[in-house]
Every structure is written in structure tokens, then in C-alpha cells.
Amino acid sequence: MQSKWLQTVSGPPLPLLLVLLLVPPALGQHSVLLDGDLVLGGLFPVHEKGDGTPCSAKLYNRGLQRLEAMLFAVDRINSDRRLLPHTTIGVNILDTCSTDTYALNQSLAFIKAPLDVMDTVAFECADRSTPRPKYRFKSVSGVVGGSYSTISINVANLFRLFRIPQISPASTAQALSDKTRYEFFARTVPPDTFQATALVDMVQLFNWSYVSTIASDGYYGHSGMDAFHRQAAERNICIAVAEKVPRDATAKTFENIIMNLQKKPMARGVILFVRAEDARGVLEAAKRLRLREPFHWIASDGWGKQESLVQGVEEVAEGAITVELTSRRVAAFDRYMAELTPDTNRRNPWFRDYWQAFFGCSLAPDAAEDTACDPALRLRPETGFVQESKVQFVIDAVYAFAHALETLQLNVCGVNLAVCQEMRKYDGGDFYKKYILNVSFTGKLLVTLSYYMM
Known part of the structure; x- marks a missing residue:
């Protein structure tokens, strides 16, 4: 299989983030906590964004599968006698609720150990004795996530202050390629410019010269659509209507977008660089308005191949063409999910x-x-389970950390195969630059896992 992308970027200090450190994360939220000699953090959109609240009650299939993919990879590594044989990896996985501000607040959990602070909810005194801590946060060796580019950009600025390495399995915004801004960020997926090129190629293939566009507000939609507009202009493709979906979009917002598209009846092709929930909103609005002439949708990986996204709106989504990053189905992960x-x-x-x-x-x-x-x-194919397309990239990210940690352990701990004190105190920024960026390996999951800088 072709090599995976491990893209590096860097970033300037944002003093305003220091103010956020005074605000404790939301209390009472669940997380996945597994103890280990070394701990990796995880940020995944387990729940969808709420209407007026950070989190909705609706679970996001993609996010939950990515969370399980991280647990699956950690299980495999911990049972591997050759990779970190005398060291266990634990996790601290948090829900971002598909919201950038909430994700940033949640990410404060990863810096509690370096700051040596604890919430009052971390103590217990069941017998009315002196309160004792129920658990202590361990410093994370790195963080896998986020998924949405806007979330990765926000947390990357926080992690930069504390020199915490981050590998995203899904964030594709071109902005994250700026090495002067996001110093300890890497990813296992290519940037949006590649998707933009594919979308323009398809428009040209259909011999369209007049199309409309819809982009989600935020780095993902902005950078992706900017790249599309730029390349479309180079190929003499004109833009009829360029719509943007605000973060607080309502059903009426989506209906207004559809009505604006209808004002240019000659442009039946519509290019979407949107998040999944925004793609769903567009399709639902098109269905409610009962269009006389259907639009021809061409969409980025925000829509991708999610079957659940078009359930109930199949008639307006029919004929759509979507882009998805090339990945292989991990058969072992399907077996893992079927056993849960x-x-x-x-x-x-x-x-x-x-x-x-x-x-x-x-x-x-x-x-x-x-x-x-x-x-x-x-959870099997016959009951409707379909492996999410970025599961492989989550596994790639976890294995990248594991192999980098193994090399660090050999270099600083020597023949002592346990986690030595020098390894625990090793600077996260140096770990990123000297080890993560130089990792290369072949996996054992019927998928060749290798990385290189772009």
C-alpha cells in the first residue's frame, strides 16, 4: 500500500489561551481512562454538536468508531511482545462534541498533570475521613486527534504552550500545513488541496463551466473551498453562487441557501466542502422545498461515504458524487467490533x-x-455495520506514537526496558521533532503503515 501522510506543522504563541487555563473543564463528563506506564490522550467527536448547547444527545457514528479504533490499536500494542514489550500504554480519551470551544475546554485535562492541579470532583471521602484523590492524571506522551480541522487548530495552540505532540487522523485544513504556526502538530491524512484538485477534476470531466458552491464556516470549509475556487478559476470555471453555512445554522438558514442557489438556474452543479451535519442540513432543506429540478451534488470527505447521512433524503441525494480519502478496511477491527x-x-x-x-x-x-x-x-455487516473510512488513520496515529516511544525508550533508558525517569521527563517538543517525525514502520494488521514528512 502507498505510504501514509504524516504532515508536520507549527504555530505562534497565543497569550489569550493563558486566560482559558483559569476555566476548569466541564464537570461530570465521561471519558475513557485506562491506566498504563505511558498515556496517550484522545480527542474524538463522540456526540454531535448541540442546538444551543455544546453537546447533543445524538451520538456520532464516525466519532465512536474512531474512539474504538484507538482502543483497538492500544490493545494490539499492549499484547505485542516485540513492540514496547515491557511497557503498557494507557489512554485518556475525551469527547469533543464536534465543537471547537468545548474541545478546547476538555483538552485542559491533558495539562493538569504538568500543572499538578486537580478538580474537587477528583477527591472522595466516603467514610467522612480526610479527602483522598480517586485518581491522578498522568502526563500524556501525545494526543491522537482532533477530527475537525477547527478543533485541531484550537487545541494545537494550547498544546504548543505545553509542548504536547499531536497527531490528527482526520484534520485536512491547509492552514495546518503552516510550520510557523503549529509547531507540534502532525497528521496521517493529506491536506485539502488534494481534495480540491479532485473536485475540480470532476467538474471539468462533466464539462461544467458554471457551478455553485457551499462551504462550512471554519478552517475546513474555508481552506478547502478557497483552494477549489482558486483552481477553478485557473481552469476557466465560473462560480454562480458561493454560500457559507454558519456555525449556528438553523433549518431556515439551509432553506435560504437552497433558495439562493435556485436564483441561478443554469448552475445545477453544486460543490460542497462541508461538515457532515451541514451536508445533512442542505439535503433536508432541499427535500422540504420540493425542488422541481434537482441539483447535482459533488462533495468533499465531510460527506464522504456515510450512508446514514442520506437516510430519509435519498431522493434529493441521488446521483451525488463524493470524495473519500483512500484507505483500506482493517479486517481485524471489524472482528474486534463484532465481539463487543x-x-x-x-x-x-x-x-x-x-x-x-x-x-x-x-x-x-x-x-x-x-x-x-x-x-x-x-455489530456485523449483515446487521448494517460499516467500518468508518478513517479508522485506518487512527490506528496509524497510535502506532506512530508507539514506535516513536519505543525508539525514545531504547535511546534514553538503554538496556532497561522499563520506563525510566529520563523518559518520563523527556521534553515533548524534542520527542516530536527527534522521534515522531522520523518514525517509519510496517504494521501487522494487513495494512502497510509507513510515514514521511510532506
């Missing part, structure tokens, strides 16, 4: 809700017979 049940997967606090939403059933003890979940249910 709500009873066996207690480490993921969101899995029970995911199970009920996926199968449309109830796990409540008093659930009626016609709504209760069948104990025989499993």
Missing part, C-alpha cells in the same frame, strides 16, 4: 447508548419485549 457487546465493553461509557441507537432497541431492564435488544445482536 454492552456487557463486555464497559470501558467505553458511550457504547451502551451507541448500541441502542444503532439497533433501535432498548437495554432497559423493564423494556417491552418488542423494543428490548436481542442478546444475539452483533
Whole structure:
């Protein structure tokens, strides 16, 4: 298989972020905490963005699969006798709720250990004795995430202050390629310019010279669509209407976008560089307005090949062409997911809700017979489970950290295969520059995993 992308970038200090450090993360939120000799952080959109609140109750299939992909990779590494054989990797995985400000607030958990601070909820005194800590945060060796580019950009600025390495398996904004701004950021996916080129190629293939565009507000939509507009102009493709979806878009917002597109009836091709929820909003608005003539959609990987995104709006989505990054299905991950049940997967606090939403059933003890979940249910292709396209890139990121940590361990701990004090105190910025950027390996998951700087 072709080499994966490990792109590096860097960033300037943002003094305003120091003010945010005074604001504690939201209390009472779940996370996935697994102890280990070394700990990796994780940031994934487990829930969708809320309407007026940071988080909605609706789970995001892509985000939950990526979370499980990280756990799957860590399990494989911890059971591997050749890779970090005498060292275990733990995790501290947080939900970003697909919201940049919320993700930044959540990410403060990763800097608690370096600052040696704890929340009051981290203490317990069940017998009314002196309060004792229930748990202590360990410093993270690095963070896998975020998914959305806007989230990665915000947290990268925070991590830069504390020299925490970050590898994103999904953020594609071209802005993240600026090595003068995002110093300890890397990714296992290529930037948006490649997608923009593919979209322009398709427009030219259909011999269209007059199209409209829709972009999500934020770095992903802006940088991707800017690249598309620039390349379209170079090929004499004119833009009829250029719409942007604001972050607080409502159903009326999407209807206005569709009505604006209709003002240019000659431009039936519409290019979307949008997040998944915005693509869904556009399609739902088109359905509500009962268009006489359908639009021909061409969309970026924000839509990709998500079947759930077009459920209920198939008639307006019919004929759409979407871009997805090339990846291979990891067969071992499918087997891993097929073995999970709500009873066996207690480490993921969101899995029970995911199970009920996926199968449309109830796990409540008093659930009626016609709504209760069948104990025989499993997450398999025959029951509708489809592996998310960026699972491989999450696994790539975790293995990149593991191989870099192994090389660091050999160099600073010598023949002592345990995690020595020098390794624990090793500067995260130096770890990123000397080890992460130079990692190269072949995986054992029927996928060749190798990295190079772009």
C-alpha cells in the first residue's frame, strides 16, 4: 500500500489561551481512562454538536468508531511482545462534541498533570475521613486527534504552550500545513488541496463551466473551498453562487441557501466542502422545498461515504458524487467490533447508548419485549455495520506514537526496558521533532503503515 501522510506543522504563541487555563473543564463528563506506564490522550467527536448547547444527545457514528479504533490499536500494542514489550500504554480519551470551544475546554485535562492541579470532583471521602484523590492524571506522551480541522487548530495552540505532540487522523485544513504556526502538530491524512484538485477534476470531466458552491464556516470549509475556487478559476470555471453555512445554522438558514442557489438556474452543479451535519442540513432543506429540478451534488470527505447521512433524503441525494480519502478496511477491527457487546465493553461509557441507537432497541431492564435488544445482536455487516473510512488513520496515529516511544525508550533508558525517569521527563517538543517525525514502520494488521514528512 502507498505510504501514509504524516504532515508536520507549527504555530505562534497565543497569550489569550493563558486566560482559558483559569476555566476548569466541564464537570461530570465521561471519558475513557485506562491506566498504563505511558498515556496517550484522545480527542474524538463522540456526540454531535448541540442546538444551543455544546453537546447533543445524538451520538456520532464516525466519532465512536474512531474512539474504538484507538482502543483497538492500544490493545494490539499492549499484547505485542516485540513492540514496547515491557511497557503498557494507557489512554485518556475525551469527547469533543464536534465543537471547537468545548474541545478546547476538555483538552485542559491533558495539562493538569504538568500543572499538578486537580478538580474537587477528583477527591472522595466516603467514610467522612480526610479527602483522598480517586485518581491522578498522568502526563500524556501525545494526543491522537482532533477530527475537525477547527478543533485541531484550537487545541494545537494550547498544546504548543505545553509542548504536547499531536497527531490528527482526520484534520485536512491547509492552514495546518503552516510550520510557523503549529509547531507540534502532525497528521496521517493529506491536506485539502488534494481534495480540491479532485473536485475540480470532476467538474471539468462533466464539462461544467458554471457551478455553485457551499462551504462550512471554519478552517475546513474555508481552506478547502478557497483552494477549489482558486483552481477553478485557473481552469476557466465560473462560480454562480458561493454560500457559507454558519456555525449556528438553523433549518431556515439551509432553506435560504437552497433558495439562493435556485436564483441561478443554469448552475445545477453544486460543490460542497462541508461538515457532515451541514451536508445533512442542505439535503433536508432541499427535500422540504420540493425542488422541481434537482441539483447535482459533488462533495468533499465531510460527506464522504456515510450512508446514514442520506437516510430519509435519498431522493434529493441521488446521483451525488463524493470524495473519500483512500484507505483500506482493517479486517481485524471489524472482528474486534463484532465481539463487543454492552456487557463486555464497559470501558467505553458511550457504547451502551451507541448500541441502542444503532439497533433501535432498548437495554432497559423493564423494556417491552418488542423494543428490548436481542442478546444475539452483533455489530456485523449483515446487521448494517460499516467500518468508518478513517479508522485506518487512527490506528496509524497510535502506532506512530508507539514506535516513536519505543525508539525514545531504547535511546534514553538503554538496556532497561522499563520506563525510566529520563523518559518520563523527556521534553515533548524534542520527542516530536527527534522521534515522531522520523518514525517509519510496517504494521501487522494487513495494512502497510509507513510515514514521511510532506
